[in-house]
Amino acid sequence: MAAPSTICRVTGKTHLERARALDATDPLAPARKHFELPDGLVYLNGNSLGPLASGVADRVAKTVHEEWGTSLSRSWSQSWWMDAPSRIGDRIAPLIGANPGEVLVCDTTSIALAKLLGAALAARPGRHVVVSTNDNFPSDLYAAAGAARLWGATLRVVDPATLENALDDDVAVCCITHVDFRTGVLHDLPGTTAAVHRAGALMLWDLCHSAGAVPVGCEAHDVDLAVGCTYKYLNAGPGSPSFLYVRRRLQEDLDNPLPGWLGHEEPFRFDLDWTPAQGIRRFLTSSPPVLALGALDAALDAFEGASIEAVRAKSEALSQLFIDVVLDAAVPSLEVASPRAAARRGSQVSLRHPRAPELVEAAAGAGVIGDLRPPELCRFGFGPLYLSHEDVAVAATTIVDVALSLS
Ligand SMILES: *Cc1c(COP(=O)(O)O)cnc(C)c1O
Secondary structure, eight states: OOOOOSBOTTTSSBHHHHHHHHHHTOTTGGGGGGEEOOTTOEEOOTTTSOOEETTHHHHHHHIIIIIIIIIGGGHHHHSSTTTHHHHHHHHHGGGGTOOTTSEEEESOHHHHHHHHHHHHHHHSTTOOEEEEETTSOHHHHHHHHHHHHHTTOEEEEEOGGGGGGGOOTTEEEEEEESBOTTTOBBOOHHHHHHHHHHTTOEEEEEOTTTTTTSOOOTTTTTOOEEEEESSSTTOOOTTOOEEEEEOGGGTTTOOOSSOOGGGBSSGGGOOSSOOBOSGGGGGOOSOOOHHHHHHHHHHGGGGTTOOHHHHHHHHHHHHHHHHHHHHHHTOTTOEEOSOSSGGGBOSEEEEEOTTHHHHHHHHHHTTEEOEEETTTEEEEEOOTTTOOHHHHHHHHHHHHHHHHHHO
16 A cells, blocks of 8 residues: 655645544544454445444344253343344434434334334325435335335435425425435535524434534424434445434334334234334334344444544544545545535545545555446545554555556
8 A cells, every 4th residue: 555645735644644633632643443444445334334343243142042052042031132123223322313212113214214204194184295305225226216106205305405495285295315425415404494483394314424413403493203224334244224204202102004013002902903012112113132232232332432523523624634644645536525614524435536446446456445436436435443544545555656647
């Protein structure tokens, strides 16, 4: 990997000196020990699949051998299995500014989104429109269109700039992803939530690219509903379940549109009719994915002692350093496609290059793992718990060198 020796226009030092100075006072530096990452590479794709946290393998092995393998079905009543969706939800709650009893880990994001849209549509009878934006993650739009069809509504997809005009009396619920998965643009969560409320609708945020990286403030900003995945910045592993958030005062007014036995007030009464459990548990459908929940529980240990505000501060510093190295190198073919102001982007930076697939592949060959969003975007995510500033300065310099070699 190339050494970052270019001079930083902000500090007058080399980028490497600036990075090392930031590392020397980094309060999150000790969190790196919670992760197992191969030597010799900088992993900038944790916004797609977070890396392996060190306690995960042991925890899953314990669950497999001791709980499942030895205690067998007794583990349902004798171990942590049954309560895991709400107990682990409570561990995610502070990361998104929610309270205990407002977050549940279950399903997958697209399914959780469809469930909460169904619940919101039923809670706003007489309104038959779901609004979303054309920068949303496609799977969210597929799930929203399906949910709308299923529950007698239509999906209205608009440009984010014209969102407020689309909020008329027909709108039951608006669903938007907080951080744009292509460009890293951070949407105005407080302002949009307030506008949706003024229109008499409910607001559902997708926090897939926020949870574990960007403070959300669900309570502070009056967010009604949210979903998010756990395999990006929460590092729970491939295919790990999603979480859903329903603010406390809405819980009794909303029905789970896909009820299942685990959301029943007494699952083991085996009633023929469904009576919802009190509180957030009514939004459960199926038995908990125990192995995946064990992995998530262990992965969340990496956040112990790290406030989401500290995580955000480091994320901003990392992405700013990355952008500064790229801008100072001034490679004509390489353009910063994310907002320049840290406050307007999530924990990722996208670069535009005419030969983006080759750039991502060559950077990986040189030890910098990023991601591609065709045709021209290279996407780099910053996990503040396991990346140092020096890692990021080195990675940005490597990307610049690769871009120069392709020009
Ligand atoms: C990653 C991501 C998802 C993932 O959906 P799954 O159904 O859990 O596979 C959904 N929405 C957004 C915005 C994402 O970034």
